[in-house]
Amino acid sequence: MHKKPDRPTTSLDECLLEFQEKVHQKKPTPIAPPPLPANSPHNQPDIEYQILQEFQHIYRLIKENGRQGDFSMEITFGELIPIYGADRVDKLIEVLANTRRNGYINYKLKDFLQQDRDEDVVIKLIKTPF
Numbered sequence: 649m650h651k652k653p654d655r656p657t658t659s660l661d662e663c664l665l666e667f668q669e670k671v672h673q674k675k676p677t678p679i680a681p682p683p684l685p686a687n688s689p690h691n692q693p694d695i696e697y698q699i700l701q702e703f704q705h706i707y708r709l710i711k712e713n714g715r716q717g718d719f720s721m722e723i724t725f726g727e728l729i730p731i732y733g734a735d736r737v738d739k740l741i742e743v744l745a746n747t748r749r750n751g752y753i754n755y756k757l758k759d760f761l762q763q764d765r766d767e768d769v770v771i772k773l774i775k776t777p778f
Contacts, residue, residue: 702743703752703777706732710753710773717772725755726767737763744771752777 713731714723725744732740741761747753755761755771 699746700777703747703750706743706747707752707773707777710771714773717770720773722770722772724767725761725769725771728771729763729767747777751775 709728709731710723711721713727714721716722729737729740741763744753744755745760748755752773752775753771754774755769757766757769761769
């Protein structure tokens with residue numbers, strides 16, 4: 649009788665066997681990442697929201713208490729201090745600097761505002777944070 653020839657092995661057959669072995673292997677369980685430290689910025693998602701609320705608060709104060717300038721609402725720093733709170737001037741200066749850095753207001757001063765020196769500096773609204 650005539651014997652059937654054996655099927656020749658090819659590299660494709662070997663690849664198929666390797667692939668099937670990899671598919672049926674048991675996958676290792678993933679290791680959980682370590683917990684974030686308590687003071688991590690990723691554990692404080694409300695910070696950006698609080699900053700935006702401060703921008704909106706400054707915007708409302710200038711819009712409600714300021715006067716119409718050439719192209720925008722404006723108020724002097726000296727007028728804004730008692731409205732925001734005279735005991736929170738440092739916070740006001742910080743919020744104004746952040747608001748200016750983000751492009752919502754502008755004033756003609758290269759440095760930070762100071763209470764006694766810059767009370768006549770005009771603060772102008774540029775865009776709305778809403």
